[in-house]
Amino acid sequence: MKKNIAIVMGGYSSEYDISIKSGNVVYQHLDRHLYNPYRIIISREKWVCLDDSDQEFPVDRSDFSIPHSSGKIHFDCVFNAIHGTPGEDGLLQAYFELLNLPQTSCDHYQAALAFNKRDLLSVLKPHGVPCATSYYLDKGQSIDEDSIVNKVGLPCFVKANRAGSSYGISKVYKKEELKAAIDKAFTEDNQVLIESFLDGVEVSVGVITHKGQVLVLPITEIVSENDFFDFEAKYLGKSQEITPARISETKEANVRKLAEFIYTILGFEGYTRSEFIFIGDEPYLLEVNTVPGLTEESILPKQAKAAGISLKELFSSAIEQALQ
Template sequence: MNDKLKVAVLMGGQSAERSVSLATGTQVLNALDPEKYAVYAIDTATGLAQLPGEASPLVGAGGASVTALTQLPQLEKDGLPDVVFIALHGPGGEDGSVQGFLETLRIPYTGSGVLASALAMDKARYKLLCTSASIPTPAGMTLKKTESARIRKASEEIGLQLGYPVVIKPCRQGSSYGTRLVKAPEEVAEALKDTFRYDTTALIEECVQGTEITVAVLGNDDCVALPPVEIIPKNEFFDFEDKYSVDGAQEICPARLSEEDTKEAKELALECHRLLGCRGMSRTDMFVTDDGCVVLETNTIPGMTPTSLLPKAAAAAGISFEKLLDMLIGYAKEK
């Protein structure tokens, strides 16, 4: 125990992305090397080291020793963790709040810090930041849940400012929850109703046409972009089913891009990583159009589920999942 690095894996939580987070956390637990790490599994929503429906505490399929905990303070008997591996997604885990808590405790953690996490989570402010750095993003507008008069005339305003089709999504949410592809004015009201279930602000963007890709970046100050992943949705857009179903979207890595487009996509992903001040990892989603790349968003805690894109890109670069986790823990210790 004394010669092993103590790693607490935070997962679950209370956001809409809880199920995705539990899948990410389980994948991480299964892959952490038991010869290197003493692993503590913590569901931040309940404090229990156990998944819903499980009769016993989690044990990594790879043989990792997972200590059963009822809450984080119980780690004190072994000493605080050397590193916290954040496997949380969505508000409460990816938006800087848990990062701030860990900063207060002075415990190293994987992924980006408070500011980068908060900025990336808020898609509207992220767009403003990109615009200030001349990074191309889709034309868009925001609409708040409290703006009753604008909501009543939203379909008309969208038509005048953006035209149709558009994508309507929550400003601070992930995994395509509350996201709709809207092709006509009569679809706006229902789409906004769904979006406002997840956030008080809706982001409305033009629907970009082109090749959808994502580019992951690894590292702190000295970072590197991984091979782009091309995404071919089964549905009309890259929705929740496409992202997490085994028979969802087709994902090709390396993406079928020209050398010039590949270079531009990687450079943009690196620029976004550095602009936000990301640490450890990020994944920037974009479209490759006839006029160049258009950035959608940057994710500071990419999924680590069996169908996730960061592990696919890492594998294409010759980095196994186990090695990827070692690298992320190493980047956390550098901080």
């Protein structure tokens, strides 16, 4: 019997539109011989299921079901395509765990940890994972530009601590530019992470559980036409994403080993995409995404394609792993 699969998309963050695109790609490519897919749009205003004519049906949040003429439709598994809150920060994961409903991303703790860049780096540093020098700020805290510059140097990156898709990020060259960059980051989150500039080759490494095994996908080299891999570079064609990356065998072995170690030591499941910058042959971790983009043009699906894994197979594998 075919399984009912809820593909959740949308969310509460600036990544809403990107998530809708990811969710629709999953919907288009899901194997209809195995699954009955349903598009579930989650927003602050409403949770609804869309049929093929885009008619909306309300979701019953008490048991995550939708109405049907013959009774409620219940789901066997949730495919999580929500970037940002509440799909990438652990909130939905905890909700589905309480309902005992399998879902394709990692558990709520791992999701919340990865989404909080400061906490993630703090947990991984004792394991010997190299990271940039960092400075933390919380909303309402006084800003000491001299202290920041003394700690991280210039240029530096100012980031929203809990945001994705390069929202709220700035590269700062002068002390006088810090205040505006911090204010921009605070529009996305009330926590800010300021990091030293790492000058080296940037790569993105996808790690998935495929057919029951942890698999590191072919590595992607990021070459931005802009000053860094910002929103324009990521989504508006202002970058080259080269798979496989043009790096030495030593660099490749080091980053593959580190990416798999992070995935395993933190107990991730489903898909992750981690960003690194090389200093010499050593990869420095920037962040880990637990619900990466899933459109045809997104990095992880391209890496899967390079590994000989189709979108249909990629998505089916995640569902089957969750069901187990």
